[in-house]
Amino acid sequence: MLNTAGTVTYSRETLANEKLSLSTSNTTIKEGYKVRIFHANPNLLSIDNMTIANSSANTQTFLVTKLGLQQIGSTTNMKANLTTIIEKGAKVIRDNDSMLTSPYVEGKDDLLLAINLLDEPAKSTLLDDYKDVLPNSELDPKNKFTAPILDELHPNDTAISGKVPANYGLIMNIYNLDGSYKKYLHYTEEDRSFSIPFDYYGKAITLVPGMRVEIFYKQADLISPSTIKTVLAPVDSYSLTANDYAFGDTELSGTFSSNIAKVRLWINDKAVTQATTNSAGVFTFPAAANFIVKATDKVEIVGVDASYNEKKRIRLSIKGSPIATTSLTADAYTIGTNTLNGTFGKSVAKVRLWVNGKAVTQATTTSDGDYTFTNIASFIKNATDRVEIVGVNAQYQELNRIDVVVSDLAPLDNGLTAIPFNIGDNTLTGTFGKNVAKVRLWVNGNLKQQATTKNGGYTFTSTNYFITSPDDVVEVIGVDAQYKEVSKITLSL
Structure with a gap:
């Protein structure tokens, strides 16, 4: 589909061996648009009420006119x-x-x-x-059907409603201001009423003043008299406004009309919280910053009636940048220090310390945006530990994460050595550093023995029973007092 500027507005490709399923696609077609079709087997292409000229061509183009499709280059009198x-x-x-x-x-x-x-x-x-x-203006006496009831129509409605004399399938035509129309099918409820939502199976119905809606029902070849109503100008329309909001603002407020009962905040198509309201028609979300945190967030204010039926929805444009409101900084950390300080942005509710992929503690914070971790020397023991600061909102959803630079002025000695070992030796000996509390022997992935240690040296005995093949995988592993691995060497047999 090409618009009047020649830009492709819709396309669809179907391959001969493709497994097809029923589906619906919507696109806009206006007078002056063009429809271009490519068919690998052009003799199979046919269009109702038209003889295609040059039918052997793979590509055919048609102009949309008010009288129907006209083939480009054809002399057909439309x-x-x-x-x-x-x-x-x-x-x-x-x-x-x-x-x-x-x-x-x-x-x-x-x-x-x-x-x-x-x-x-x-x-x-x-x-x-x-x-x-042509349709008559007066009802045929032989036709037992009576016209359905159609309620008044306003642009701010959420459904097209009414009632029919019996439970029949309804046909609804909506006539646009330019004379084009679209047909809808619907079924009545048990009480013979109908309510056709503007969100019609995921496809939006939009009414503007001056449009006409026609409702009728049918049985076999007989069709009931139509009821046609014109969409009226809004009466007592639903009003909803929002004050300017910038990233990091704690509060979001605005106004609503008296016919709206509740005001809700939607983020990315989900309702996340409900506003407090007063009789003056003012609503307030007191903790909006906890929910509006990303530049890509879709933020909407939705007004509903007492039954939570949606009446008004507006999209909120957020000012400023979320980067400053979710920002985090951290001082460099030295092994053995008990505290770690830094700053955080407005949208951050809590600051947490992660070490080697796990949250270990939460900081104390001030209203000025400063945080402090205390007694953390027991969590960060080596300069090789991965230390991160994570900022979260009130629901503990992560907003930002940064790495902390860790240094060690007096690195712990994790050294580990082994004296050359041969198959059949009864002992395996070596040395270990001061940070190693225990030395353990692993063979083929299984713990076999813990060494005796003295003055920085270790000894494994009866090793001839554990190490019997040149294909054995022999590892000497040093652990700290909590049995956390700090060193490992693999022996060459």
Whole structure:
């Protein structure tokens, strides 16, 4: 589909061996648009009420006119073509007594719409020529159906509602201001009422003042009288406004009309909290900063009635940048120090210390944006530990994470050595550093023995029973007092 500027607005490709399933796609088609079709087997392409010129070409392009599709390069007279289509449609109705005697057959409505597309004097001539197959303004006495009830329509409504005399399937036509229309199908409830939501199976219905809505129902070939109403200008419309809001602002406020019962905050298509309200029509979200944290967040204010039916929704434009409000800084840390300090942004509710992938403690904070961790020497023991500061909101959702630079002025000695070992030796000896509390022997992934130690040396005995093959994987592992691994060497046999 190409718009008047030649820009592709919709495309769809189907391959011959593709497994197809039923689906619906919506796109805008206007007068002046073009439809371009490529078919690998052009002889299989056909279009209702049209003979395609140059049918062997793989690509065909058609112009959208008010009288239908016209093939680019074709000399077809669109007025004559539509007149022929009208004539065929009239013949179908005249040949069917049931359709002919019913004033509300759908085909009659289609004929009337087609004739109304023509200019004068052709329009008046055809209205007279086919008056016997056009919808009548008065109800046929033989038709037992009565017109459905259609409630008044306003742009700020959330559904199109009414009632029918019996439980029939409804047909609804919505006529746009430019004369185009769209058809919808719906079924009534047990009490014969109907309420067609503006969110019609995921496809939005939009009404503006001046548009017309037609409702009727049918059984077999008989169609009920239509009820048609024009969309009125908003009456007592639902009003919802929001004050300017910038990232990091604690509070979000605004106003709402008296016909809105509750005001809710939606983030990324989910309701996250409800505002406090007063009789003056002012709403307030006192902790908005806990929810509005990312530049990519979709933020909406939604007004609902007492039954939580949506009445008004507005999109909120957030000012400023979230970077400053979720910012984190951290001082460098030296092994053995008990405290770690830094700063945090407005949107951060809590600051947490992570060591080697685990949260270990939470900082104390001030209203000025400063934080302090105390007694942390027991958590950060080596300069090789990965130390991170994580800022979260009130719901403990992570907002920011930074690494802390860790240094050790007096690095602990994690050294570990082994004297060359041969298969059959009864002992395995070596040395270990001051940070190593115990030395353990692992063979093929299994713990075999803990060494005796003295003055920085270790000894494993009876090793000839544990190490028996050159293919054995032999590891000497040094651990601290908590049995946390600090050193490891693999022996070469």
